[in-house]
Amino acid sequence: DGGITQSPKYLFRKEGQNVTLSCEQNLNHDAMYWYRQDPGQGLRLIYYSQIVNDFQKGDIAEGYSVSREKKESFPLTVTSAQKNPTAFYLCASSIGGALTETQYFGPGTRLLVL
Amino acid sequence: AQSVTQPDIHITVSEGASLELRCNYSYGATPYLFWYVQSPGQGLQLLLKYFSGDTLVQGIKGFEAEFKRSQSSFNLRKPSVHWSDAAEYFCAVGYFGNEKLTFGTGTRLTIIP
Numbered sequence: 001d002g003g004i005t006q007s008p009k010y011l012f013r014k015e016g017q018n019v020t021l022s023c024e025q026n027l028n029h030d031a032m033y034w035y036r037q038d039p040g041q042g043l044r045l046i047y048y049s050q051i052v053n054d055f056q057k058g059d060i061a062e063g064y065s066v067s068r069e070k071k072e073s074f075p076l077t078v079t080s081a082q083k084n085p086t087a088f089y090l091c092a093s094s095i096g097g098a099l100t101e102t103q104y105f106g107p108g109t110r111l112l113v114l
Numbered sequence: 115a116q117s118v119t120q121p122d123i124h125i126t127v128s129e130g131a132s133l134e135l136r137c138n139y140s141y142g143a144t145p146y147l148f149w150y151v152q153s154p155g156q157g158l159q160l161l162l163k164y165f166s167g168d169t170l171v172q173g174i175k176g177f178e179a180e181f182k183r184s185q186s187s188f189n190l191r192k193p194s195v196h197w198s199d200a201a202e203y204f205c206a207v208g209y210f211g212n213e214k215l216t217f218g219t220g221t222r223l224t225i226i227p
Contacts (some may be wrong), residue, residue: 042204043217045214050213102160103158
C-alpha cells in the first residue's frame with residue numbers, strides 16, 4: 001500500500017537536545033511538507049520541498065532544519081534553538097504543487113519535552 | 115497576507131441533522147480553497163477543493179461546499195450527519211504563485227445521538 005510513514009509516534013526531547021522526526025513516502029511524490037499543529041492554532045508550515053536537494057522555509061522555520069537527499073525522505077530536525085517544541089508534527093506530500101495537487105498527510109509525531 | 119477564518123471553534127449536531135461549517139478567506143486574488151478533516155490523533159484527509167468553475171463543489175463522504183466570492187466564503191455542508199463525521203475540520207486557502215497553503219484554526223464537530 002502506498003502512503004506516508006512518520007516515526008516515531010511519540011518522541012521525547014530533553015533540554016538542549018536535537019531530535020529528528022522521520023517522514024517517508026512511497027507515493028513517488030515530488031513535493032513534501034512539514035507542518036506544526038498546536039491546539040487552537042491549526043496547521044503552520046515549517047518547511048517544504050518541491051524537488052530533491054531543494055527546500056524552502058515556511059512560516060515558522062526558526063529552530064528547525066530539514067534535508068531532502070532522497071525523493072522519498074524528508075526528515076525534520078528540531079534543534080535546541082526551538083524553545084517551544086511541544087506540538088504535533090505532520091508530514092505531507094503531493095505529486096506537484098500544493099495548490100493543484102492533493103496533499104496526503106502522514107499520521108503525525110507528537111513531540112514532548114521532558 | 116493570505117488568511118482564513120473559521121469562526122466556530124466547536125459545533126454540536128444531532129445525528130441525522132444538517133451541518134454547515136463556516137470558512138472565510140481574506141485576500142484580493144482568486145483563491146484556491148480546500149476542506150480537510152482530521153480524526154483524533156491522525157493526519158488530515160482532503161474532503162474537497164475549489165480552483166475555478168462551478169462554485170458548488172462535491173467531495174467525499176457526502177460533503178459539499180459553495181464558493182461565494184461576494185462573501186469571501188467557502189462553507190462546508192452536509193445534509194445529514196453520521197456519528198462517524200465527528201472530527202476536526204480545517205479550511206485552507208492558497209494563491210497562484212505562492213505554493214503554500216494557509217490553514218484555519220479548525221472547527222471541532224461533535225455528534226450527539
